[in-house]
Structures are given as structure tokens and as C-alpha cells.
Amino acid sequence: MRPARAQVLVAVDEEARQAGVERVLAALREALRDYGLAEEVQVIETGTLGPSGQGVVLAVYPDGVFYGRVQPQDVREIVEGHLLKGRPVARLRLPTAAPVARPGEILGRQTRVVLRNVGVIDPENIEEYLAQGGYEALAKALLGMKPEEVIEEVRRAGLRGRGGAGFPTGVKWAAVRQAPGPEKYVVCNADEGEPGTFKDRLLLEGDPHRILEAMAIAGYAVGAQRGIIYVRGEYTLSLRRLERALAQARAYGLLGENILESGFSFDIEVRPGAGAYVCGEETALLESLEGKRGWPRIRPPYPVTRGLWGKPTVVNNVETLANVPDILLRGAAWFRTLGTPTCPGTKVYTILGHVRFPGLVEVEMGTPLRALIYELGGGLRDGRALKAVLIGGAAGAFLTAEDLDVRLDFDSLAGRAAVLGSGAVLVMDDTACIVDMLGSILRFFRHESCGQCVPCRAGTDLLARLWEGIRRGQAQEEALDRMVEIAEVMRQASLCPLGQSLALPVRSALEKFRPEFLAHARGAPCPSCRREGP
């Protein structure tokens, strides 16, 4: 087959599916045939291209032109105008500030390591992953490195857990390796439930083999033979793509018995969750994997010594694992050229809310919040003013315009009493009512509290009730202080991060937007309010 003159990358993810991508694809293939371009132009179905909320998105390479909200009836115009005559269709061009880099390239402020292949390769075809150097890191580890050397490389790279807590991955792996016993597990936490976060979903949908490869490397490093990916039950496309990727990897001998004749055997299973936010907490996840209700365990012991079925277990987040193949191939020193000295590497964010270009981006650790919102997110919509940024998800903190210069990494944010969390950045303009937003968060936590420990079970309910009083205009100023007090008790006394972290949104909202809460409490009108929930 001749090399293609041009490539059309079509994002096929959950958003695109509901925007009718299948019909667009059919129309595209038909139009290419009709214009005699079927041989010259290659159509690649891939994961997200970055932009979110833009309907069916496609990109034409080598020109690097993005189209959004493409309908089947638009396709002929693109094929004839752009692919045949070389004139991009201005009407459909996407004014995106978040362009996708070709492999290894750096475009604008984005640095793509974990998203390198997302939106570039066909995630349902292992050959495309292999063509991008896929499974080379696994081969390098199995055939040329001792397990201890793999761990040492990850440790020297300074990789820290991207699930939220930022624990050093190499230290975790070393602990599992050193834990006694022949039976160990590698668990991938893909129970992505933090509201406003979908980076792991897009990684799984866009580059599933990267996660499988990283898990096999982790298995080799720690001495495990079995890996399990725990995926949210709602993520139907992720589940399907992972199953397909697993079957391909087994067929190619990259998972299973005696991988690459190295003597190392490793296989992976996929398990769906069933709708419980708390299962994102690693010990609750392990309970759930054992077929029980997802109640967090009392720690210590930690999973590194007593995890799944009581055996030493590595639990890593999807994004954390996605860094591993590149660290092994390009080395710890390369990884440390990215990010900050204490937080090397990149971080994936979902920028959402009242920004012009919502979507998925990957930037170096330590990038200022301002750059994320104004350069990558394109600034606020309709020229409105920034009111607040909820960073880290529902269990995150409200920041304001004063905080825009904070650098986004684990350590800098801790200085502002905020957490990096899962990378959710929800931007709100001056039409947003913070009282209303906090209500949404409190209802969420009341529903998701697992009910095991009293501070969280009672605290989430008390907070939601106090909030309802404020919302009805039937509260005294003391109610505000009482809320902060309850959240603080929960922070100190709850069993797991679910209860502990509610202090972040409660305290930050009440501190920074106190007049707004007071107005509500006294029944004074708030111009930014929307209609209310239960």
C-alpha cells in the first residue's frame, strides 16, 4: 500500500459517539471513495483530540487543521474543499487553543508524555501502538534489566502518584517487592469518580495498551503475576476497548505465559465497578475487588504489605502508570527535565466550566494556573470576569483570581491549602453562585459517604442540612462557623480521604465567599443563583 498523502484523525470517544460520529465516519468514507481519494487519504479512528464539547471533532494532517461540530452533510465540503483542492473549510475550523502534538512534539504550552498517542493512534489496533514504540519498554525491562533496576529507574525519575496523593511510585513498588510472599498483585485504579475528571477515561479509550504495558512492567518489577484493572461500571467504552486490547496483547504474546521468552508470566483482568465514589480510595477499591461493599480499610497495614486477598499489592492510578513506559525508554534523567525538582513530569488536566475551550490538556508540573485557564482554556467565555476556580474536583478547593499565579504541582498547591487531586479545573465566571455550587458538592458527599465511620456519615448529613437552612434564608451567621467546625472534625477524625477532604471545599468557599453565604442565610437575594436542587 502506498503511504497516505493525508490523514484524517477522527476522535471516537463517548462524547463523539453521542454526537453521531458513526454517521460522520460513514459519510467520510463514502465521500473519499466518490472523489477517488480512498487510497490517498487515510482515515484513523482515534481517542479524543483534546477539545471537549465540540461535537464530532476531526483533524487533517499534515496540515494540522481541526474541524469541530462536523455533521454528515459537512463531510463532502471538507473532502472536496480541503482534501481535494487544498483549501481548508473556514466555516468548520475549530479555534482551539489546545492543539494535539504529533508524537514527541511540543506545541504551545502542552507537553505530551502520557497523552502522546491519544488522538494519534487507533486504540483498537495494537499494530499502531507497536508502531509508536509500544511494548518496547516492556521488552527492555524483561530482556535487559533486573526488577530492582526497573524500580530504581522509576524511583530516580521521581514519579509521584497522579491519583491525587502524590506518593512516590518507586517507593511503593520497592515496598511491594520487599514484602514477603510469592503471591502479589498489580491493581490499576481506573475508578475515576472525582466530579469533573475524565482524564483516565480518555487515556483508556485513547491508548489502552500503554496501561497494559505499564502494568506488566510493574508486575515484573514487584514480582507479581496478576494484574487487575478496576474500571468504573459507567465507562462502557473504556471497558470494551480494554477487553479488546487485552485479547490483542495476549495474541501477540505480550501478556500471558513466558512473555517474550523471558520466563516472566503476567496477565491482566478487567473488573467493572458498580457506582460508588468511595471505591476510588484504594483500600475500598480492594474490598470491592474482593466482591464486598466498598468500605475503606483501617490503615496501616497498607496495601503494599496487605492488599488484595491480604497479599502485597501495588495500586496505581491510570495516569501514573501511563508515565512508566517512557521513563524506562528515555530514562529518569529525561523525565526530570520536565516539571519541577520535587514533582517531575507532566500532569493531565480537564479544564471545564466557563472557559472558551474546555478539554483535556497535558502540561508540565508547575505550570501556573493562569496559563492553564487563559492560554490553554482560552480564557473566560463572553469576556466575563473570573469568580472562582474549583480545583481538584468535588474534594477540592475554591480558588479566586488572587490565586492565579499558583503553580500547579503537589507541593505548591499544598501551600494554598489546595490539592492537585485528579486534575479537574472547573472555572466559574461571575454568574456562578458559590452557595449553589457548594450545595451540589455537599449533596454529592452525603450520597457517596459509605456510612462506615461516624464523622463522615453524620458530618456529610449535618453539612447538607446546615446548607439547606442557609439556602432557604433561615440561618444565623453561626451556621457558617458550625459548617467549618464540622468539616474540620471530619478532616481530623474520618477514616478515609472522602470524609477528610470535604474540609477543602467547605472552608475555602466559606472563607472566600462569606458575604454571599451571609446574604443567602439572611434571605437576601443573590443575583447569580440558579434554581435549586433537593
Next chain:
Amino acid sequence: MEKKAILQKYPRSPDVLLALLHELQRANPQNCLTPEDLALAAAHLGLPLARVRDAATFYTMFSLKPRGKHVIRVCDSPNCHLFGAWSVVEELQRLLGIGVGETTPDGLFTLELTSCLGACGVAPVMMVDDEVFGNLTPGKVRRILEELRRGG
């Protein structure tokens, strides 16, 4: 699929419980787990019935109460909330004549809330059975319901 055939696909190991319950629930036209399903799962996996029931009642995606043919789950997480999720919920309540957690008398729809569906770029979002719908407005919700009613 026959319940027996479903059971046979799963190894007799407790860690497959959630996956098994998902499939048993899907096989039931009322979108719920029956007492028989729980007993079958318990016997197959060698678990006490109480343990199976314990898990089945913990997770939001399982229901022991009969539900409609279509389960509508609206996200009311902060991002969807910011974009008017509650007006979507209210429109659904009005059109269906039921509240959250209830099923229409004709057995066609159950209305539920869900945590974030990870499709925040097209907020507000709801999931109908396995399909995600985004950029919802009261008008769009009306059209989706009409289509589901026609589709039966």
C-alpha cells in the same frame, strides 16, 4: 440469556461478584436484581446470601426494586450543576410525572441521579441505559424521551 448460562461464564470466585450481578441485572427486563438472582449468585460463588445482599445494596448501579425498561440517570455533579442540570431533572420529573428514584406506572422509565459520568465537556449530561446524552436542554430531553417511547 438463561440465568444458568450467565452463571457458567463466571469462575466460582468471589471477586467476580460485581460483574456477575451486573449481568444478572441486565438480563432482567425490570432492570433489577431479584431475590432469586441474589440466591443464584451466592450459591454459585459459595458466599453467604447476606454477603451478596450486602454488596448489592451498597452500589448505586444495582437495584433490588423493579425499575423501568429504561433507566435514566442524570448527573448533578458540580460541573453539570453549573450548566443547569437541575432544570433537566425538573423537566424529566414533569414529563414523566415521577420523582427521583421512582418508576413510571407503565414501567417504561426510572429516574435516578448519578455521580459524574466523565463527559463533562458536554454538560449537562445524562445516561439512558448504556448511552450518554449531553448538551441537554429541556427541549432536547423532551425529544429524547419521545424517541425512547417510539423505540419502545
